Amino acid sequence: MTANFMTPSRTLSINMNRTLGEFSGAFADLGTFLPLVLGLIALNQFSPQGIFFGFGLFALAIAVFYRRPIPVQPMKVISALVIAQGLTPGIMQASAMLMGAILLLLAVSGAITWLSKQISQAISVGIQFAIGIQLLMMGGHMMTITPLVGFGAFALIFMCRFTPLRYVSMPLVLVAGMCWQYYLQGSDAHFSFNQTPWQLHWPLLDDWAQALTLLVLPQLAMTLTNAVIATSVVAKEKFPTEAERFTPKAFATSSGLANLLLAPFGAIAMCHGAGGLAVQYHFGARRLWAPMIFGLSCIAIALSWGESVAWLLSLIPMAVLGALLSIAGLQLAWSRRLLDGRPFCMTVIGTTAVVSLAVNPAAGLLAGLILEFCRSRWELIQTIR
Numbered sequence: 001m002t003a004n005f006m007t008p009s010r011t012l013s014i015n016m017n018r019t020l021g022e023f024s025g026a027f028a029d030l031g032t033f034l035p036l037v038l039g040l041i042a043l044n045q046f047s048p049q050g051i052f053f054g055f056g057l058f059a060l061a062i063a064v065f066y067r068r069p070i071p072v073q074p075m076k077v078i079s080a081l082v083i084a085q086g087l088t089p090g091i092m093q094a095s096a097m098l099m100g101a102i103l104l105l106l107a108v109s110g111a112i113t114w115l116s117k118q119i120s121q122a123i124s125v126g127i128q129f130a131i132g133i134q135l136l137m138m139g140g141h142m143m144t145i146t147p148l149v150g151f152g153a154f155a156l157i158f159m160c161r162f163t164p165l166r167y168v169s170m171p172l173v174l175v176a177g178m179c180w181q182y183y184l185q186g187s188d189a190h191f192s193f194n195q196t197p198w199q200l201h202w203p204l205l206d207d208w209a210q211a212l213t214l215l216v217l218p219q220l221a222m223t224l225t226n227a228v229i230a231t232s233v234v235a236k237e238k239f240p241t242e243a244e245r246f247t248p249k250a251f252a253t254s255s256g257l258a259n260l261l262l263a264p265f266g267a268i269a270m271c272h273g274a275g276g277l278a279v280q281y282h283f284g285a286r287r288l289w290a291p292m293i294f295g296l297s298c299i300a301i302a303l304s305w306g307e308s309v310a311w312l313l314s315l316i317p318m319a320v321l322g323a324l325l326s327i328a329g330l331q332l333a334w335s336r337r338l339l340d341g342r343p344f345c346m347t348v349i350g351t352t353a354v355v356s357l358a359v360n361p362a363a364g365l366l367a368g369l370i371l372e373f374c375r376s377r378w379e380l381i382q383t384i385r
Contacts, residue, residue, distance in 0.1 A: 021167040021284015022069075026293035028170055028283040029071050029276040031139060031325030034316060036079040040268060044082060046089050048310075049198035050266015052302035058258045058270055059295030065254065066246070068239055069285035070231070071276030072258075072294075075099065075269035077219040085214070089266075094203035094211035096269035099219065100259030103228075107252040116229050116248040122345040123368035124233045125337045126352025127361055128274060131226050132333025134357065135275050135325055142322025149177060150319030154326055167284040170324065177320035178312075185315075198266060219269070221362030227271035228252050234274045234332070238281050279328035344375060 033055075040046040058072045078099075082092050106112040143150025153173045160169035203211070228251045235246035255271045262270070280290055301309055341349060348371050356364025 017167055017284070018286070019289075021286065022289040023293060024167050024170045024283040025069055025280040025285025026290040026297070027174070028279045028285070028324060029073065029273070029328065030174075030316070031142075031279075031321045031323070031328060032073050032076065032135075032273065032276065034313070034321055035142070035318065036074040036076065036083070037268075038313060039083045040074075040079060040092075044086065044089070046092070046268070047198045047266045048305050049302045051268055052298045052305070053198075054258075054262040054265065054267020055270065056295045056298030056302060057262060058267070059291045059298065061258070062254065063288040063291040063295060066250075066291075067288040068235070068242070068246075069277065069280045069287070069290040070235065070246075070251075071273050071280055072270055072291070073227075073273040073276050075219050075223060075227075075271050077222050078215045078269045081215055081218065087210070087214070088207070090201065090203040090207040091211050091215065092268050093201075093263045093266075094207040095215040095219070096259040096263035096267065097203075098208070098211055098216045099223065099269055099271075100256045100261075100263065102216070102220065103223070103252045103256030104260065106224075107249045107256060110249075112224070112228060112248045112252045115224070116232065118369060118372075119229060119365070120348065120368070120372050121337065122341065122348035123352050123365065123372065124230065125335045125341075126349040126368055127225050127356055127364055128230050128233070128335065129333045129338070129349065130353040130356030130361065130364055131230065131275060132278075132329045132331070133353070135329030135332065137329075139322040139324070139326030139329055142325060143319050145322070146317060146319040149180060149317055150322050153177060153320045153323035157323060157327055158330075161282070170283050173323070174316065174320060177317045178315040181315045181317050200265060202264070215269075221360050221365075223255070223271055225361035225365055226274055227255060230274035231272045231277055234277050238277065275328040275332040278331035279324070282327070282331050348372065 037051055037055075040051065041048045055072055062070050062072060075096075078092065078095050081087070103112075139154075143154060157169045157173055160166050165172075228248045231251055232246050232248045236243040239246065251272050258270055259267075337345065337349065348368050351371060352364045352368035354364075355367040
């Protein structure tokens with residue numbers, strides 16, 4: 001009988017791959033994180049210390065509570081609208097606190113649990129597919145800024161997934177992109193350094209009204225579908241033995257508390273994300289170390305913010321961030337159900353995805369629920385007959 005054991009070199013190799021995977025996965029979601037965060041700092045004069053410190057504390061809390069690589073991201077709709085419309089930090093702060101209160105109310109009342117139970121696997125796959133395609137398209141647009149760098153980075157990362165370099169491809173591409181950017185611009189920083197002091201303040205009365213109508217209502221559908229329900233589905237798929245910890249109620253609670261407690265200290269609207277979880281897992285993140293590394297890095301940036309830190313972040317090419325975002329979209333969009341689903345399930349998946357892309361994820365969710373309801377009524381009538 002042959003002894004079943006691993007040699008020290010084999011054990012060292014496995015541990016090294018795991019460590020590299022956690023480190024690589026910690027920064028795999030920068031494609032959604034950095035463009036929005038840097039935009040708020042450079043264009044809207046947000047306090048960088050407050051933003052990075054908020055993300056750091058949120059990520060550390062997530063690491064301790066979930067002990068898995070659950071991502072933390074800016075709320076995309078709110079952040080994009082704030083940048084596009086030149087809104088103030090007070091309006092962002094009010095929107096974050098309102099979102100936090102709504103998410104906690106949905107979690108405590110059980111409404112989010114009820115809603116998640118009405119969603120079939122086909123609806124979930126359709127929503128994930130639509131969100132994945134949206135991320136892929138956003139990433140593709142960013143890659144066209146510098147096509148050679150962007151599409152080259154995407155191709156390299158994609159091909160490395162079939163090689164032992166899978167877990168180091170992301171940091172290698174990121175460093176190579178920064179070196180290329182430095183070669184092009186030298187020491188000339190293209191990042192608008194923000195000297196806005198880190199201070200505590202409370203939103204004005206008018207800020208609350210604008211936040212509710214301009215930001216919260218458009219964001220709510222995306223948060224419920226992508227940051228709560230879809231993230232729960234992906235987390236249960238990646239970590240099936242701990243599925244009871246990754247409920248929609250848990251994700252609504254953690255996002256709600258983070259926004260409600262950290263927004264007064266300068267944090268922006270934050271949430272989880274199915275795409276972020278997919279790409280972090282793809283690059284090797286498996287345990288609490290990935291969010292721990294990310295959180296500590298954000299706190300270090302907040303405490304050491306200055307010209308040199310801003311310049312260093314400006315070296316990350318937007319095209320490379322687009323490649324990471326596209327990889328996240330690809331990972332989220334793909335599902336085995338797209339190949340082996342039954343005809344009706346494929347109809348639900350397709351309808352949900354198309355409506356989500358054409359309108360928004362909330363409309364796609366409603367379309368899928370209507371189809372599933374019609375099917376259940378039809379099956380009931382057939383049984384009675």
